[in-house]
Amino acid sequence: MESVSLRAAPLSVARPADINTHCLAEFRKHWECLDDRNHQLWQCRPAEWKLNKCVFDNLKLEKKIPDQPSNVTPVELRSKQIFADFPVGPGEGKPFIAGQTKQ
DSSP states (O other): OOOOGGGIIIIIIIIIHHHHHHHHHHHHHHHHHHHHHOOOOGGGHHHHEEEEEEHHHHOOOOOOTTTOTSSSGGGOSSSSSTTTOOOOGGGOOOOOTTTEEEE
């Protein structure tokens, strides 16, 4: 299970109106994906990436999970989710990493 640091608290607690204003469609897609897939996070990474990008672009909030090893790709940024029912398709996007320019 992924833990969320206090640094992520403004996203989940303090700014629901901002998320509704700027990223409601992305939030709904991610929430519906989780709801349809028994809240298994690895099933919904593409929708999560799009939500993270929207929140960063509009609210300048970045997802940070503390104590991640620096020598491995964080699980939420891996394009291949080994337990997912379906692989991430080429049209579903790529993991969003704040501060990196689009290639």
